[in-house]
Amino acid sequence: xxxDIQHNQDKQRFEIHVGDYMGYMTYQSYSDYIDYTHTIVPxxxxxxxLGTDLVKYGLAFAxxxxxxxxxxxxxxxxxxxxxxxxxxxxxx
Numbered sequence: 001x002x003x004d005i006q007h008n009q010d011k012q013r014f015e016i017h018v019g020d021y022m023g024y025m026t027y028q029s030y031s032d033y034i035d036y037t038h039t040i041v042p043x044x045x046x047x048x049x050l051g052t053d054l055v056k057y058g059l060a061f062a063x064x065x066x067x068x069x070x071x072x073x074x075x076x077x078x079x080x081x082x083x084x085x086x087x088x089x090x091x092x
Contacts, residue, residue: 005057016054018045023041023045023054024054026039026040032067034058034061034065036058039051039075056079059080067089068089069086069089069091
């Protein structure tokens with residue numbers, strides 16, 4: 001079972017594949033920030049922490065690329081709110 005996260009730049013999303021299923025987090029990229037718009041994990045993959053893994057990956061991507069984050073996705077916003085280590089990434 002492959003659970004590596006891949007960056008699909010053409011579709012502007014990070015993807016995680018497990019068996020025949022795929023979870024993903026979509027974004028819109030701007031010059032100095034990235035807007036994370038949706039995090040989708042199919043119910044078949046629910047409860048495994050894959051959504052959290054996708055968000056952590058996306059936030060790490062923003063950090064290493066010196067981008068601020070606009071968390072349009074409520075799941076991303078909640079994770080930033082609950083984890084002070086990510087709050088410096090907020091695009092205010």
